[in-house]
Amino acid sequence: MCRALAAHIEHEDPETGFLSVRCDDGIGEIYTSSDGVMATHIGGTQLWDALVRGAVDADWVIIPVGCPTCITHEGQRAHLPEGLDEDAVLVRSGEELLRVIRSS
Numbered sequence: 001m002c003r004a005l006a007a008h009i010e011h012e013d014p015e016t017g018f019l020s021v022r023c024d025d026g027i028g029e030i031y032t033s034s035d036g037v038m039a040t041h042i043g044g045t046q047l048w049d050a051l052v053r054g055a056v057d058a059d060w061v062i063i064p065v066g067c068p069t070c071i072t073h074e075g076q077r078a079h080l081p082e083g084l085d086e087d088a089v090l091v092r093s094g095e096e097l098l099r100v101i102r103s104s
């Protein structure tokens with residue numbers, strides 16, 4: 001995830017894990033930890049692409065609030081806890097992730 005976001009970081013607070021990020025078409029706020037991130041106020045589409053690329057590289061599942069679980073490769077489906085696996089959707093781009101979020 002760090003590689004995917006590195007080029008977009010405007011401000012970083014290592015103490016809190018906060019990142020202010022920017023792409024040509026939008027800005028966002030990312031809160032990082034050793035095993036995940038929380039993204040808020042993400043604008044445009046390029047940051048969504050960076051977040052999905054980072055999740056793919058880290059082998060992470062994306063769990064948007066109020067939306068189906070988003071897996072980044074099919075092998076993750078078998079490891080999801082009961083309840084998160086039922087409607088899981090494969091996403092490989094920011095556009096696909098936004099489609100899931102907007103349709104929920």
